Amino acid sequence: MTAFALVLTHAPVDADQGVIQKIFYVHVPLAIVALGGFVAGGVLAIMYLRTRDRRWDMRSYVTIHLSIVLAVGVLITGSIWARASWGHWWVWDEPVLVVFLIVFLLYATYQPLRFSIEDPDRQARYASVFAITAGAFVPLCFGAVRMAEQVTHPPAATMTTSGPGSVTLTFLVALGGMTLLFITLCKYELASKNVTAHVRRLRRRLAGDDDQLPASGRSAAPQL
Amino acid sequence: MLVVALSSGEKYVAAAYVVFLALVLAYLGIMAAKLSRLEREVVALAELAERGDALNEDSVAKEPVA
Numbered sequence: 315m316t317a318f319a320l321v322l323t324h325a326p327v328d329a330d331q332g333v334i335q336k337i338f339y340v341h342v343p344l345a346i347v348a349l350g351g352f353v354a355g356g357v358l359a360i361m362y363l364r365t366r367d368r369r370w371d372m373r374s375y376v377t378i379h380l381s382i383v384l385a386v387g388v389l390i391t392g393s394i395w396a397r398a399s400w401g402h403w404w405v406w407d408e409p410v411l412v413v414f415l416i417v418f419l420l421y422a423t424y425q426p427l428r429f430s431i432e433d434p435d436r437q438a439r440y441a442s443v444f445a446i447t448a449g450a451f452v453p454l455c456f457g458a459v460r461m462a463e464q465v466t467h468p469p470a471a472t473m474t475t476s477g478p479g480s481v482t483l484t485f486l487v488a489l490g491g492m493t494l495l496f497i498t499l500c501k502y503e504l505a506s507k508n509v510t511a512h513v514r515r516l517r518r519r520l521a522g523d524d525d526q527l528p529a530s531g532r533s534a535a536p537q538l
Numbered sequence: 539m540l541v542v543a544l545s546s547g548e549k550y551v552a553a554a555y556v557v558f559l560a561l562v563l564a565y566l567g568i569m570a571a572k573l574s575r576l577e578r579e580v581v582a583l584a585e586l587a588e589r590g591d592a593l594n595e596d597s598v599a600k601e602p603v604a
Binding site: 336503513516 | 545548565573579583590
């Protein structure tokens, strides 16, 4: 909310792009947090493989799941910005856009991969390997694109450091707000998933079933 | 009725922020639906547990006194 207020009142209107540049304050924090979430999902998957504790797999799953939701937002807000700025909804010869789409499509296969594996241990193991590989792919991909050529898509660092202080302040507040929103939603979903697992276990126990039986039905979500 | 005249650029900016808000609201809506389903399950479990307790009390009461 503070970030929105700053965007409306404090952030200056860009001399080159005009008011359209204000999309930057929602699009770039969304992209940074989504990509950071993908990398964090890989780190949490490493923790699962080290400890074999299903709670790490659950954390990795929730982080990647939420990052995919944010990535949808990045693609839509980016398309709106491209249309307003360049006159096209999508530009195929712009490497950053295409790389982000590739990363999004890569992670779009994460849920079907999990769903296709019935055994919970195997599901967690395979999904962790996927999360680590894809998580390493994200910084490599974007680093390579940035190093390879000077692209038309403006890097976030250039836009924040070359502008006046109010641009940097608004951007940092927006980025902080987006990070807090991401962490809060992650904790919310984690709590919901944990309570669901406890309720299922309790229901099986009250119904007189064996507590060791797996939850009924196949699911992409980890089974605690 | 308040009518705000937006320029073409402002419409794109408004659209981008509305998309973000809609995304967050949709996510929260789905989570709220899941939470209410969970609430119904907890209520059903509580009823099942109470029924179990009542059955146990009945069986204890019916046991013959030595």
